[in-house]
Each structure stands twice: as C-alpha cells, then as structure tokens.
Amino acid sequence: MTLRSISANSPVRRAQWRALGLSEEDLLKPKIAVVNSSSELASCFSHLDGVAKVVKEAIRAAGGVPFEVRTTAVSDFITGAAKQGSYILGGRDLIPNDIEAQVEAAMLDGMVCLTSCDKTPPGHLMAAMRINIPTLLVIGGYQASGMIGDDHVDVEDLFSGGVGEALGRPGKHSVDAMAKEAIKGPGVCAGMATANTMHSVVEALGMCMSGSAPVRANSDRMFDAARAAGARIVEMVSEDLTPRKILTPGAFRNAAAMVLAVSGSINAIKHLQATVTEGGLDIDIFAIWEEMGRKVPTLAAVRPSGERRIEEFEDAGGAQAMLKQLAPVLDLGVTVASGRTLGEDLDAVTVGDAEVIRPLDRPISPGPSIAILKGSLAPESSIVKLGIRDGSRPESFAGPARVFESTNDALAAIEAGEVQKGEVVVLRGQGLKGGPAMGGGASFVLFAIDAAGLAQDTAFVTDGQLSGLCLKGLTVAEVAPEGATGGPIGKVKNGDRIEIDVAERRIDLMVAPEELEGRLAPASTYAVPADGWLGMYRRDVQPMYTGAVLIDVDRGED
The missing domain is CATH 3.50.30.80 (IlvD/EDD C-terminal domain-like)
Incomplete structure (x- = not known):
C-alpha cells in the first residue's frame, strides 16, 4: 500500500464522482480527460464545445468515462492585444501547467486534447510529454475566408493591409472591406501559418488520428476524426501507449521534414524543442533542422509561402499525403497513435494532387525553406x-x-x-x-x-x-x-x-x-x-x- 494508491482509491474521491452521476461500474472504467480550450473571446476556439461533446460520446461508447476540463486559450489577435503581444508565447506555458494541475493531479488514465490556434498544440504536446499518459490531439480545423469581387481575402491580407494602411500606404482593398470577408467562421487562420503548421506537425509526430490535418473547422472530416480519437484513446490506455513511446528522435525528424516540406512557420522549432525538453530527452531540434534541411526541399506552396490555399492542400491529401511524398527520408518505423508504424499507416495513402503536394524528385524549390x-x-x-x-x-x-x-x-x-x-x-x-x-x-x-x-x-x-x-x-x-x-x-x-x-x-x-x-x-x-x-x-x-x-x-x- 502506498500513499498514491490510497489517494487513487480514496472513499471521498469515489463519493465525489458518485455525486456526479457515475455508477459503481463507471468507477472501474478508464478515466479520460477531454482537455477543452473553448473560449468566447476568439473564433479560434468558439466551436470546441461542440467537438468536446462528440469526443465524450465516443469515449463513453468505447467503455471509458470522460471528464471535460478547461485550459487557457491563447489567440494571437485577441489575447495578443496587451503588453505588445507578450501573452502570445507567454500563454503557451500556462497550458501544460493547467493540464498538470487537473489531469495529473486527478490521476486520470488518458487524455484527448482539443487543439486549435497556435499555442494549444505545443502546450498539449508539452503536457503529454510531462505527465506521460496515453494522449491524442484532435485538430480543431481552420476558418473559412471570403472574397472581394474576384479576389480571395484571408487573415494574412487583413494583417498586412492593416499595417500598410496605418503607414499611409493603402492596398487594393480597404481594411474595412477586408475585415468583413477575411474570417467567415470558427477555426484557426487559413494558410500555412503557425496553427496549420503545428496541426501538420501533430500528424507527423503521430499524436493524432491519421489524416486529421489540416481540416476545415466543423466539417464532417473534423468530427469523424474527433469520434475516432474518442474511441481510440480508450484502447491506448489498455495498450499503455504513452507519448514517450511515440515521441522518439525519429518522430521529431519526421516533424522537421514536414515543416520544411510545407515551408511552415519558424515557430515550430521552439515548440518542438520545448516538447523534447518536457520529456527530458537529449535531442537537439536545431541540429535536426540542419540535418533534415539538407534532405528536404519544398513540396507545397501554401500561403504565405506560395499562392495555394490551405483548402487545396487539404483536398490534395493534407499532411498524410505530404508524409507519403516524404517517405524516402522519413523514419517509417516509428509508432504512431494507431499503434502501427508510420509506414504501415501510409501504405494505403494516395496523393490527391501531385501538383499541390509534389514528390521529392519534382520539388517546387530546393530546400531548406x-x-x-x-x-x-x-x-x-x-x-x-x-x-x-x-x-x-x-x-x-x-x-x-x-x-x-x-x-x-x-x-x-x-x-x-x-x-x-x-x-x-x-x-x-x-x-x-x-x-x-x-x-x-x-x-x-x-x-x-x-x-x-x-x-x-x-x-x-x-x-x-x-x-x-x-x-x-x-x-x-x-x-x-x-x-x-x-x-x-x-x-x-x-x-x-x-x-x-x-x-x-x-x-x-x-x-x-x-x-x-x-x-x-x-x-x-x-x-x-x-x-x-x-x-x-x-x-x-x-x-x-x-x-x-x-x-x-x-x-x-x-
């Protein structure tokens, strides 16, 4: 008998859960945290309550007991308003602490993290490595954007146009006109900025259901992946498939290859290094970047690096199709969330459009990006x-x-x-x-x-x-x-x-x-x-x- 086992089986703990409606049978089931960053402050997170509902239903159907918990929600354009944006990265490190203080403190068996915007994906990965219980991330998806006449307008155009107009150098369309069209629904910024880069990284690391990223927010594909994650996490608990068994040196090389191939955000480097550090691993992401940068050219030209839209990248097969094209330089033997190897997961994958996601022998441009x-x-x-x-x-x-x-x-x-x-x-x-x-x-x-x-x-x-x-x-x-x-x-x-x-x-x-x-x-x-x-x-x-x-x-x- 240890203090830990006494705490886990405390009569008061069991009584608390009975008061929430749990049965004696429920108390014996795997207990899964559904980590939700829903917030009415920002459209990035405004749809996550609906995602949480689907995940919880799937966990129950699979024989687990879900507990929804909340964390800090950091949105660059909303919570970056004060202190010259210091809360943008500063908020990232509140997220693993939020999770530790609830999920680890309650000694839950696994967790599903609803990941959206820039800082929740790394925050969730850092927490996963820190507490090391079976974990899956569910990708929250990207926002719809609109048109002004024949011109597509998204948040990149609005951000750039706003600075230009403030300097007395207005662009083709007024900021007011772009503000009405740039963001047409919930989800993260369109384009291969930090959010969609990190969503693609999550897939390359093997920490979400295969084929999850990027994805249109509130689409059938997004909800299908959420249901699959709810079912799979219960199996992962029984298999004891923990993050440190997935997040190996090979997985981080695969993630670096993904970012380089999509010409993603530089912010991914520090987020990956933070994840490594949280796991106590002796891995130098900066050295991996140099190593992979000499192997990986640019295979997709999604805004802001090119003119392709994120919808085109998704429709061509997204991150999974990119991994298929990158297979010759990847570590295909790493274990991913399915319990299979990455190579096994990619066997049946096809690339929907090899002009949008090019093969290694026909890149868009030489690397590194x-x-x-x-x-x-x-x-x-x-x-x-x-x-x-x-x-x-x-x-x-x-x-x-x-x-x-x-x-x-x-x-x-x-x-x-x-x-x-x-x-x-x-x-x-x-x-x-x-x-x-x-x-x-x-x-x-x-x-x-x-x-x-x-x-x-x-x-x-x-x-x-x-x-x-x-x-x-x-x-x-x-x-x-x-x-x-x-x-x-x-x-x-x-x-x-x-x-x-x-x-x-x-x-x-x-x-x-x-x-x-x-x-x-x-x-x-x-x-x-x-x-x-x-x-x-x-x-x-x-x-x-x-x-x-x-x-x-x-x-x-x-």
Missing part, C-alpha cells in the same frame, strides 16, 4: 525563413546596422522615411526575457518594412519572434542569446557592419572581438513592464535552446 544561422551575432542560434527559393528574395546581405530598442521607435522611423536601402534593421529587446515572451512587435515592423517598399533592399534582424504569416525579404529572427541576457545583438551600434549568408548558415557582426567585449550593453530597461504572470515568465524562462520552457525538468517518480 527554413535554416538555422549561427555566427558572431548569434552564437547559439537564429532562424531565417526562406520559403520558396525562386530568387525573388535575397539570401545574402551585408550592410550597416540601424538599431532600434523598441517597436514604436522602429515603426516611427520607417514611417518617417529614415530607414534607407542597404541597411540592416536591428530590433532588439524583443526576446524571451526582453519582450517578455518575444511579444509580437517584430511582426509589425517587418510588415511596415514591406509596406514601405524596403523588404528587398534591406535585411531585418531581431531577437523577437515572427508571426507565421510573415515572409518578407531576408529576415533573421529569434537571435540567441538575446540582447537582454547579454547577447551580442545587445551591443550592436548604428553603422556596424552585419553580414548574412544563408548558404554558409552564417550571421556575423563585423566588429573585432576585443572591441565587442569592451562595449557596454544598453541599460537593462524593458519596453514592456511585467508583473503578475509575465513577471514570473520573465524571471523563470529558460534560453531558446530549451524551447523557452519555464521549468528545470525532473522526471522522478513519486
């Missing part, structure tokens, strides 16, 4: 998104730095015409501690550079993160170490020469090491004051090479 750069400006890492490599964007650049300590200062200088062609725009103080949580300001600066017609004639370097919608010019983000922790980016002066060379995976500050060593970094002042949760985040967040987790991972048993 995303590369890791290092050098004297980024000794640990930095990330550049290249997208479709057709020569339309520069892949090397050298020029004098123009340095900004805040988003507002950078926007004002761009609006005033002070930023010149040939310069490297440096925006610092946007990192994990400096932001805090990297904020969202760098994305606005990049869209402003584009709206000013400077994207092809300048480079942009920041220790902040970028929205998955961002693909403009030559941009190097997430420079680490960040300026606020003493990284070299914090010592750059106006006029210093910066050299970027993607082919050599290099970004260098052309200042003698002894001179740089003698420079004082700017005083430790933060553009965004942080107390409460953000204050705790700024205090505890770990460096980028951990995936920006908040905890010192210890996986000892009680």
